[in-house]
Amino acid sequence: MSTNDIRETFFLECEDLxxxxxxxxxxxxxxxxxxxxxxxxxxxVFRAVHSIKGGAGAFKLxxxxxxxxxxxxxxxxxxxxxxxxxxxxxxxxxxxxDRLVDLVNAARDEEPVxxxxxxxxxxxxxxxxxxxxxxxxxxxxxxxxxSFDFELPDLDDLDLGPAKTxxxxxxxxxxxxxxxxxxxxxxHLIRALSELGVVTAEVDTSGLPAxxxxxATGACLSWKITLMTDESExxxxxxxxxxxxxxxxxxxxxxxxxxTPVDDDGDTGAGEELEMADFxxxxxxxxxxxxxxxxxASAVEPADAAEPRSAAKQESGQAAAKTTKATIRVDLxxxxxxxxxxxxxxxxxxxxxxxAKEAGVGSGTEIAAGLDEFKQLSREIQESVMAIRxxxxxxxxxxxxxxxxxxxxxxxxxxxxxxxxxxTEVDKTVIERLADPLTHMIRNxxxxxxxxxxxRLENGKDKVGHVTLTAAHRSGRVFIEVSDDGxxxxxxxxxxxxxxxxxxxxxxxxxxxxxxxxxxAPGFSTASEISDLSGRGVGMDVVKSxxxxxxxxxxxxxxxxxxxxFTISLPLTxxxxxxxxxxxxxxxxxxxxxAIVETLRPEREEIHMLGTGDEVVSVRxxxxxxxxxxxxxxxxxxQPYTSSQVLLLVNTDDDHTYALTVDAIxxxxxxxxxxxxxxYGDLTGIAAATILGDxxxxxxxxxxxxxxxxxxxPTLMTYQPNAMGASQ
Amino acid sequence: xxxxxxxMPDTNSTEFSEYVAFRTAGQDFCFDIMKVREIRGWTEATVxxxxxxxxxxxxxxxxxxxxxxxxxARLGLPTTEPHDRxxxxxxxxxxxxxxxxxxxxxxxxxxxxxxxxxxxxVASETTKAFISGVIPKDEKMIRLxxxxxxxxxNDLES
Numbered sequence: 001m002s003t004n005d006i007r008e009t010f011f012l013e014c015e016d017l018x019x020x021x022x023x024x025x026x027x028x029x030x031x032x033x034x035x036x037x038x039x040x041x042x043x044x045v046f047r048a049v050h051s052i053k054g055g056a057g058a059f060k061l062x063x064x065x066x067x068x069x070x071x072x073x074x075x076x077x078x079x080x081x082x083x084x085x086x087x088x089x090x091x092x093x094x095x096x097x098d099r100l101v102d103l104v105n106a107a108r109d110e111e112p113v114x115x116x117x118x119x120x121x122x123x124x125x126x127x128x129x130x131x132x133x134x135x136x137x138x139x140x141x142x143x144x145x146x147s148f149d150f151e152l153p154d155l156d157d158l159d160l161g162p163a164k165t166x167x168x169x170x171x172x173x174x175x176x177x178x179x180x181x182x183x184x185x186x187x188h189l190i191r192a193l194s195e196l197g198v199v200t201a202e203v204d205t206s207g208l209p210a211x212x213x214x215x216a217t218g219a220c221l222s223w224k225i226t227l228m229t230d231e232s233e234x235x236x237x238x239x240x241x242x243x244x245x246x247x248x249x250x251x252x253x254x255x256x257x258x259x260t261p262v263d264d265d266g267d268t269g270a271g272e273e274l275e276m277a278d279f280x281x282x283x284x285x286x287x288x289x290x291x292x293x294x295x296x297a298s299a300v301e302p303a304d305a306a307e308p309r310s311a312a313k314q315e316s317g318q319a320a321a322k323t324t325k326a327t328i329r330v331d332l333x334x335x336x337x338x339x340x341x342x343x344x345x346x347x348x349x350x351x352x353x354x355x356a357k358e359a360g361v362g363s364g365t366e367i368a369a370g371l372d373e374f375k376q377l378s379r380e381i382q383e384s385v386m387a388i389r390x391x392x393x394x395x396x397x398x399x400x401x402x403x404x405x406x407x408x409x410x411x412x413x414x415x416x417x418x419x420x421x422x423x424t425e426v427d428k429t430v431i432e433r434l435a436d437p438l439t440h441m442i443r444n445x446x447x448x449x450x451x452x453x454x455x456r457l458e459n460g461k462d463k464v465g466h467v468t469l470t471a472a473h474r475s476g477r478v479f480i481e482v483s484d485d486g487x488x489x490x491x492x493x494x495x496x497x498x499x500x501x502x503x504x505x506x507x508x509x510x511x512x513x514x515x516x517x518x519x520x521a522p523g524f525s526t527a528s529e530i531s532d533l534s535g536r537g538v539g540m541d542v543v544k545s546x547x548x549x550x551x552x553x554x555x556x557x558x559x560x561x562x563x564x565x566f567t568i569s570l571p572l573t574x575x576x577x578x579x580x581x582x583x584x585x586x587x588x589x590x591x592x593x594x595a596i597v598e599t600l601r602p603e604r605e606e607i608h609m610l611g612t613g614d615e616v617v618s619v620r621x622x623x624x625x626x627x628x629x630x631x632x633x634x635x636x637x638x639q640p641y642t643s644s645q646v647l648l649l650v651n652t653d654d655d656h657t658y659a660l661t662v663d664a665i666x667x668x669x670x671x672x673x674x675x676x677x678x679x680y681g682d683l684t685g686i687a688a689a690t691i692l693g694d695x696x697x698x699x700x701x702x703x704x705x706x707x708x709x710x711x712x713x714p715t716l717m718t719y720q721p722n723a724m725g726a727s728q
Numbered sequence: 729x730x731x732x733x734x735x736m737p738d739t740n741s742t743e744f745s746e747y748v749a750f751r752t753a754g755q756d757f758c759f760d761i762m763k764v765r766e767i768r769g770w771t772e773a774t775v776x777x778x779x780x781x782x783x784x785x786x787x788x789x790x791x792x793x794x795x796x797x798x799x800x801a802r803l804g805l806p807t808t809e810p811h812d813r814x815x816x817x818x819x820x821x822x823x824x825x826x827x828x829x830x831x832x833x834x835x836x837x838x839x840x841x842x843x844x845x846x847x848x849x850v851a852s853e854t855t856k857a858f859i860s861g862v863i864p865k866d867e868k869m870i871r872l873x874x875x876x877x878x879x880x881x882n883d884l885e886s
Contacts, residue, residue, distance in 0.1 A: 340791065587774065587775055632777075633777030633778070634778060635777065674791070676776075678823070678825075679793060679795055679824050680776070680783075680795040683777065685777060686776070689793045691793075697773075697785075697788050699774065
């Protein structure tokens with residue numbers, strides 16, 4: 001039981017780590033284009049892989065450990081500045097990252113992995129991490145370290161003064177197996193040392209056995225660490241306090257008489273090392289530059305403020321790159337329970353207000369004032385609770401960058417994914433359920449949207465195709481846009497396919513938007529789409545219906561030659577909304593406020609008959625279809641509009657405006673959304689339900705579905721509710 | 729042997745279960761009491777558009793939206809005209825909550841498995857679909873309802 005818990009925690013952490021890894025790689029990729037890579041990014045990436053390896057080791061996930069180790073080794077090369085993260089290297093890293101994600105998932109689900117897949121990527125990684133690592137290491141760094149330790153420079157500069165000033169320590173450190181077994185790590189200790197001063201660490205790999213005989217838990221490495229610091233010896237020893245007896249440790253002071261020789265030596269060293277000046281733990285140039293000052297500093301101020309620094313700064317140093325916020329992991333069920341209870345509270349508050357009103361409580365009374373305050377408080381609580389479930393779309397977008405990589409790999413197109421508005425927060429459920437449709441849309445954008453590289457060059461476009469993923473909040477909804485700078489929708493071809501598949505009548509005269517929307521028609525994109533990438537039988541109709549099931553809409557805007565923009569608009573939360581309370585044939589219903597453009601009560605003369613029973617209303621010179629809501633729901637037979645009724649002008653997501661006839665408007669208020677699906681199922685034209693102040697249920701209408709249902713659609717889009725099942 | 733059975737009726741609990749019996753459209757029915765969450769009086773339901781005729785609408789049960797099914801209509805019997813004296817049996821089937829409108833709850837029956845007879849072969853498919861057995865009780869016949877079939881979604885399968 002408890003092992004399972006730990007295991008679960010490990011995989012939860014893996015999610016975070018993988019996210020950090022992907023993010024870090026992305027940052028490195030972006031930065032390497034500009035030349036300078038932030039060392040903290042590389043560290044973050046390294047740490048992520050290292051932690052996964054460490055955790056995986058604890059659960060004997062050998063494949064994962066092995067792969068992570070290979071990955072880590074190459075990352076270390078980058079960290080040490082021996083490998084420049086150019087686009088080739090980054091390509092391998094991204095693929096390795098994807099593989100690591102797969103391995104973690106496979107390990108979590110206890111599914112077997114194909115070792116051949118590992119081998120291919122490991123081979124690519126190993127190209128950058130050959131055995132020469134050690135030699136390079138030694139060749140590069142030993143002289144630096146030695147220049148301080150050796151007595152040789154003394155010979156040249158003996159005349160400069162015999163007074164030896166202590167400038168640092170030479171530390172020999174050889175951990176025993178038990179050190180790692182107790183959860184310590186040499187890297188942490190060295191990092192802790194680097195808080196005290198400038199560290200040059202040299203690893204001695206001579207104890208390393210052949211790969212075949214290597215034990216996973218064996219400690220084979222030892223380090224020679226040169227620490228340039230003015231701290232006293234016990235401060236240095238304090239760092240190793242926790243590993244006392246778990247390692248072989250010698251700390252010898254280094255003395256310096258004068259600055260000149262070091263300076264000379266340092267200059268040449270600094271010259272070589274300068275381009276990696278950003279990397280930590282290898283701050284060699286700084287070491288040499290700082291060295292001359294050190295004796296002076298130590299002379300002027302004795303090490304007094306030293307103690308607290310070591311512990312506190314170690315923490316902050318590691319977390320410097322991420323502005324860490326304190327977070328806790330909470331079972332989602334608990335949050336949902338809280339949300340439900342708060343929903344009840346809001347309903348209860350509404351009931352209470354209504355009761356008070358009915359009991360004749362005047363607005364000036366204390367009760368009324370108290371109730372007002374209660375209302376505000378409960379709304380505030382509700383908003384805060386909803387915010388718990390909100391998450392930035394970043395994780396979703398990161399997953400998409402993998403999709404783009406895979407898609408571009410499969411199609412041979414060079415694609416760059418640009419993401420904007422990653423911090424936009426959306427309900428967790430929405431994020432989760434958006435992954436599948438978004439994946440499909442991204443694949444489509446790469447596969448069908450972007451032209452082949454040659455074609456792009458022919459058309460005078462940048463060789464690299466761009467897919468942009470944007471998220472933004474707008475008027476109480478979240479908009480997610482997938483746009484490409486490809487050729488745009490080939491309307492001729494789309495129309496032809498539509499006619500071939502019998503989706504559209506050959507004689508139909510369709511507008512551009514209507515043709516574009518054909519791709520959402522069920523049965524449009526099926527087997528004949530010959531592409532191993534997106535032609536998987538999952539059509540855009542599934543994308544559309546799965547987005548609809550989230551209360552969202554998807555629209556297209558395509559410009560030939562310039563590309564296409566798919567816009568998904570989603571409700572911010574699945575729990576509350578602003579609604580207008582209306583009366584329809586004796587039933588109280590809610591119309592989402594976001595859909596309503598305006599309300600009007602036209603004179604009978606402004607209503608015109610069109611055809612046999614349809615009415616249109618003229619609004620500022622425009623004729624808009626009128627839908628009798630009561631008749632549409634089958635509550636009564638269709639009646640012509642009477643001036644006692646009210647029209648709501650409603651805008652659909654595909655930008656159609658129409659008028660809904662309701663009998664009366666009661667109120668406008670925030671309503672708690674209650675699903676109908678759990679206990680009943682889907683209902684056409686009804687989005688959800690809510691509970692009113694009197695405790696009764698009111699249905700929330702789906703204005704877009706009503707429009708589709710009540711207006712003749714040229715595309716014969718017969719809506720198939722059961723298609724939604726496929727979206728899971 | 730018999731004394732042992734009397735002394736420890738619980739050992740036979742797999743065969744012995746309690747059913748809530750109720751009356752609607754002049755017939756007696758019952759189903760497993762463990763599936764009953766509560767019994768409440770009739771309250772006006774919010775009508776659902778495009779719903780089958782036996783679905784009277786939805787009510788608010790402490791924050792849950794619960795559909796109300798007119799059991800008589802569901803079984804193909806004459807529809808019940810909802811009245812204040814009628815009751816709604818709130819049942820939990822799997823994870824779903826539904827309310828059944830019936831005329832009155834009459835009894836709690838302790839029934840052992842062997843008391844349940846299989847539904848006699850009658851002509852009506854609806855009856856055979858919804859009634860999983862019959863139990864004789866004081867000259868009456870109590871019809872055991874297959875509550876899972878009652879759910880509106882299971883319409884097509886029945």
